[in-house]
Amino acid sequence: MIDVRLITLRVFSQCGTIGATAELTGYSPSAVSAQLRELQKALGMQLLTKDGRGVRLTATGRFLVAGSDSLIAEWERLRAAALEAGDQVQPHFGIGGFSTAAAQLLAPLAATLRSARPQLEVQVLEADPARCFDLLVAERIDLAVIVAMQADPHREDDPRFEQRVLLDDPLDVIIPADHPLASHEAVTLDELAAEPWITEAAGSTYHALFTAAFTAVGVTPRIAHEAVEWETLIAFVGAGLGVGLLPRLAPLNGAENVVRLRLTGDGRPSRRIIAAVRRGSITSPLIQESLGILQATAHQILTARLEEDA
Amino acid sequence: MIDVRLITLRVFSQCGTIGATAELTGYSPSAVSAQLRELQKALGMQLLTKDGRGVRLTATGRFLVAGSDSLIAEWERLRAAALEAGDQVQPHFGIGGFSTAAAQLLAPLAATLRSARPQLEVQVLEADPARCFDLLVAERIDLAVIVAMQADPHREDDPRFEQRVLLDDPLDVIIPADHPLASHEAVTLDELAAEPWITEAAGSTYHALFTAAFTAVGVTPRIAHEAVEWETLIAFVGAGLGVGLLPRLAPLNGAENVVRLRLTGDGRPSRRIIAAVRRGSITSPLIQESLGILQATAHQILTARLEEDA
DNA sequence: ATCGATCATGCAGCTATTTTGCATGGTTAT
DNA sequence: ATAACCATGCAAAATAGCTGCATGATCGAT
Structure with a gap:
């Protein structure tokens, strides 16, 4: 308007x-x-x-x-x-999100909305967090599910947006299946300090999280290789090139030769998955309903994790 | 926008x-x-x-x-x-007002603005007060000079507008030149209670002011004729059909056979001339400048009156 | 310096929206 | 019952807005 x-x-x-x-x-x-x-x-x-x-x-x-x-x-x-x-109810609803978040949270949301409101025209856009905020401003989307690094400069007080935390997604370690630590239930970053690491390209948001985690425990990791996609990182680890960090939500997709281990000890890195909307719109019926669905999905994921860990 | x-x-x-x-x-x-x-x-x-x-x-x-x-x-x-x-400065500026107000206040305003800002496209619309408010809402005009009856339901608290009083315009009595009271400097409504009155059509805003003035002094005037335009009313009085009320700002235009007398005593009716703008726009440079010009004109009118009365 | 890349802008032509004028159907007052 | 009034739909027309391409201007790199 x-x-x-x-x-x-x-x-x-x-x-x-x-x-x-x-x-x-x-x-x-x-x-x-x-x-x-x-x-x-x-x-x-x-x-x-x-x-x-x-x-x-x-x-x-x-x-x-x-x-x-x-x-x-x-x-x-x-x-x-x-x-x-x-x-x-408004006739159009645009939602945006980033890769794993999109797959695990956005897809169920879109599906639920579609079946609950056949009239509604739902549009899903996959975009990285920064672009999601841009798309919100451009009014191309009405709701974004994004990942915020723990160390990120908080956008919480941005007058343009309102945000709700959906869930915290810890990073796991993936190591080659033949690695000495592969049989452990959990490891600390200390134990892996000497390993060759595979990370995202410097400058990416994950890279910042990566370094922050290591500085927290006071060790300087050796970065052996860089990957852009999780798929690539997993493949590198599977090939024995080193070890890496992978968000819990990112699936291994049955990759061979790799093992996913929980991290314990101090400075466990995790990313935060949040929903963001344009400020003022949070009370809109559709947004409220969507947040409910997202939170239910998040809860479901957390429950599944607890069972898995038990 | x-x-x-x-x-x-x-x-x-x-x-x-x-x-x-x-x-x-x-x-x-x-x-x-x-x-x-x-x-x-x-x-x-x-x-x-x-x-x-x-x-x-x-x-x-x-x-x-x-x-x-x-x-x-x-x-x-x-x-x-x-x-x-x-x-x-905005490129377009629309101002609206009602007959006498328009002639005495709006015309000088438009002229001053035109010469001061040749770039600016000034548009003047003559319209009665009610329509002026409508035009403000419709964004056809940005500033309105209107007359408000003293007894009017105050629009001051309307969330859509902001208003500034420019000047109070008292009503005078006009009587035939050969009337016994014609030589007086001033008269009271009491003295004219028995006269046949010429007024505006019932339902008009002036009519309400008219009756309010008489009820204030406790007499019921006899309404002999009705006119719509001041010109008509003046002509009726000149023809000896009765007496009438005329705002000070409305000129006699050299009408013959009529005399304008000041009203004294209680319940002197007057109309209030105010400037109205859309709420929020009052701090706009152009509006501020216009209000300044209008107030200067109003002040000039008041000073001229004092000299005339002296 | 030169070349190529990047960016904004103007124009011609087209597309799509918006507006108009008239005709229609429904509703109220006489 | 008739006339007046009001909103709406439709086809035609007008207008506003967009696209694609060409231009000019700037910056970085060779």
Whole structure:
């Protein structure tokens, strides 16, 4: 209900380039450029200024974007309240999430919603956490299931979003099946300090979690190899190239030659899986229902874990 | 910046019919009908329901409209703040007002703005007070100069508007030049109790003010004739048909055979001339400047009166 | 310096939405 | 019963908005 051009401006304020804005919103760069030009004319404000080969927000533009946070939030609140008051349901619902989270939590959610509300048009987008927030701002999705590193700079106080913790997902160690420790129930990071490690590329969110875990116990791991996908990491371990950390939720998919071990001791790394929505929309019926389903799924996962550990 | 369809819904909530909404917004009835249908589909809410030969808002619709008051206000605040912060000025400015107010206050305002800001596109609409509020809601105008009866149900606390008093405009008596009281400086309503009165049509806002003034002094005037325009009323008085009340701001335009007398004593009726804007927009540079000009004009009028009375 | 890559913008042409005008059907008042 | 009023649907028309490509400008690298 807020003018599309203002939304576009907000997306731009995040990604900084017209091209990226176009990609996020689903328009062409020309369309974004035209929209922002129109917006400036309609408001009588200069919002953008040339900066090198790109453009950047003026002070007025930043002011407008910052101020629009509460405007968007209030609209979401109003819409949610009206939907609730009228016992009505929006026609479209977009949800986004990241790989394992998507597979384990989003898929059941989409399935449940689809069967419960055949009228509703559910759209699922797989995207990494950062992009999920962008998609929320761009109003492409209404709910995101993302993983937040424990050490992450908390976005909890971002005026644009509201978040709910769904579950904590600890990292396990995977080691080659023929490794001396393979028969153990659990290990500590200390015991594995001397191993060659396989990790994600430096700069990735997991890499940060990885190093944080080791600095917590005071050892410096030797990074032997880097992988991007869990599949690759598992394969590397299976080939005896080293050991690695794998979130509990990420399935081994019957990979051979590897063993998954629980981590014990201090500094056990874990990632936090949270649901994020645009601020104000959390009371919307559909969001409430979705959060319920997600929490039920999370609970189910936790219960299954307890049984497994028992 | 708020979606046009929501504005249209708000206008509808005031005037109650699609046709009137179309007239106010400048669209055709079909367009309004289509817009509202689209709005309902986009939001997934049923906002309208058939009622006799017309339509009316559902509970959800009323809820949405009521809640949107603060949304609009917040947007206006944001826009005003951004314009102020960026020292920039909107490209279009619409002002509305009623007959005498328009002539005496709006015309100078428009002229001053035009010369001070040649870039600015100023549009003046003459409309009665009730319609001015509608036009404000419809965003056709940004500032209205209206007359409020002293006895009027105060709109001051309307969450949609903000108002500033410009000046109080007392009503004078006009009597035929050959009337025995014509040579007096001032008269009381008591002295004129027995005269045949010429007033506005029953139901008009002035009529209410008229009767209120007489009930205040405890007499019941005899209403001999009714006029719609001041011109007509003055002509009637000039023809000796009776006496009437005329706001100080309304000029006699050199009418013959009539005399304007000050009213003294209790219950002197007066109308209040106020400026109204959409709530939140009052801090906008252009509005601030306009209010300054209006207040200066009002002050000028008051000073001229004092000199005249001296 | 030169070349290539990256980014924003303008334009021509097209698409899609939106609006209009008229006709229809239902409802109220006379 | 008739006339007036009101909303809505439809086809045609107008308009706004988008896309794709070409252009120009900037930055980094060779």
